[in-house]
Amino acid sequence: MSRQVIAIAALLGAGLVVVWGAGGVLADEPKVGEQAPAFSLPGSDGKIYTLADYKGKSAVVLAWFPKAFTGGCTAECKSFAQGGNLLKGLNVAYFTASVDVPDYNKKFAESLNCDYPILSDADKSVAKAYGVVHENRAVPERLHYGCSSLSKGIYSEQNMAPAAEAPEPDALGEKMDEAALALSEQTWQSGDERFLLLAEAAPFFICIAGPDALCTYFNRAWLDLRGRKLSEETGNGWTEGLHPDDHNLCLEAYLKAFSARQPYHITARVLRATGEYAWVEGAGSPYFARDSSFLGYLGVGVDITERKRAVFTPDTDAVRLVCTLTERERQVLALIADGRSTKEAAVTLGISYKTADSHRSRILEKLGVHETASMVRYAIRAGLIVP
Numbered sequence: 511m512s513r514q515v516i517a518i519a520a521l522l523g524a525g526l527v528v529v530w531g532a533g534g535v536l537a538d539e540p541k542v543g544e545q546a547p548a549f550s551l552p553g554s555d556g557k558i559y560t561l562a563d564y565k566g567k568s569a570v571v572l573a574w575f576p577k578a579f580t581g582g583c584t585a586e587c588k589s590f591a592q593g594g595n596l597l598k599g600l601n602v603a604y605f606t607a608s609v610d611v612p613d614y615n616k617k618f619a620e621s622l623n624c625d626y627p628i629l630s631d632a633d634k635s636v637a638k639a640y641g642v643v644h645e646n647r648a649v650p651e652r653l654h655y656g657c658s659s660l661s662k663g664i665y666s667e668q669n670m671a672p673a674a675e676a677p678e679p680d681a682l683g684e685k686m687d688e689a690a691l692a693l694s695e696q697t698w699q700s701g702d703e704r705f706l707l708l709a710e711a712a713p714f715f716i717c718i719a720g721p722d723a724l725c726t727y728f729n730r731a732w733l734d735l736r737g738r739k740l741s742e743e744t745g746n747g748w749t750e751g752l753h754p755d756d757h758n759l760c761l762e763a764y765l766k767a768f769s770a771r772q773p774y775h776i777t778a779r780v781l782r783a784t785g786e787y788a789w790v791e792g793a794g795s796p797y798f799a800r801d802s803s804f805l806g807y808l809g810v811g812v813d814i815t816e817r818k819r820a821v822f823t824p825d826t827d828a829v830r831l832v833c834t835l836t837e838r839e840r841q842v843l844a845l846i847a848d849g850r851s852t853k854e855a856a857v858t859l860g861i862s863y864k865t866a867d868s869h870r871s872r873i874l875e876k877l878g879v880h881e882t883a884s885m886v887r888y889a890i891r892a893g894l895i896v897p
Contacts, residue, residue: 553627737783
């Protein structure tokens with residue numbers, strides 16, 4: 511259960527006035543016991559939420575996050591959805607909030623199936639009043655407030671981490687957040703030169719795709735890996751470096767996410783300038799202009815070849831048998847071995863359950879096994895999934 515939500519619930523339930531945080535107090539943030547700054551903000555559900563409406567009726571929890579669709583913020587907002595039942599029994603109205611525009615937060619809330627409103631403070635006036643946005647910070651700090659039914663600030667926690675049950679942002683997720691925030695500033699504040707300086711100096715891979723799914727930019731780290739010019743990689747040129755066994759599955763995942771305006775996470779082998787293949791783990795998210803018009807995708811990636819080598823060496827016999835499977839059968843095998851049911855594999859691949867089950871039966875026959883556990887062992891030994 512979310513330790514943050516438990517803490518908020520306990521404090522509100524007991525009526526305590528305390529401060530509990532991970533760091534120092536921001537200079538301009540409201541202090542415990544002070545009158546909470548008023549707000550009236552649009553929610554992701556289309557309604558307007560005003561703090562004064564809750565005065566004398568219920569407590570309010572307001573959780574600020576930096577930016578929608580980034581790794582850490584996704585985990586944070588999921589933790590509130592997972593732990594919200596603790597607050598519902600305490601007569602508490604709870605919200606998350608950012609400076610994203612309403613339509614962007616609406617898409618974000620829908621992607622998470624949130625059971626609470628995400629508030630939008632596009633002009634940053636409320637965020638500044640709460641001290642989470644300031645001259646050194648263009649997007650909100652991760653800072654959570656609890657306001658009593660008297661609209662008094664009674665609880666705050668600075669730079670809160672996501673809940674224990676939600677996936678902690680890994681190195682790739684952190685890079686995705688940093689790059690996404692930088693791109694947002696570049697797009698909305700015309701800081702092209704600053705963004706390019708950051709991207710070109712980054713030790714990880716960065717790419718940008720336009721609204722037509724064609725790539726328009728790759729940073730120096732990627733071009734060095736590939737040993738090619740920018741003009742050779744843009745458009746669909748980057749796909750020429752994908753390993754033949756990963757090519758179709760990688761493009762399918764990318765285009766499926768693109769058409770749904772959803773984040774993607776892909777691991778594939780990419781041809782190096784040396785002629786060898788590198789394992790690359792990549793993630794991407796859609797980004798939008800202030801008027802909510804879709805601009806394209808921002809992607810980041812890291813070379814995980816050494817990690818792959820350190821953890822696992824494929825078994826030759828298993829690889830030989832798995833190579834007898836068709837590409838679709840390998841896709842089904844990988845999904846089932848990763849814990850998906852046959853039905854879930856069918857949905858992921860966009861095929862019928864009957865077709866997926868038929869593929870599963872042929873996989874068992876070709877591998878000479880009779881149960882799912884043996885299929886999983888083959889998938890691990892052949893390197894289809896990470897053990």
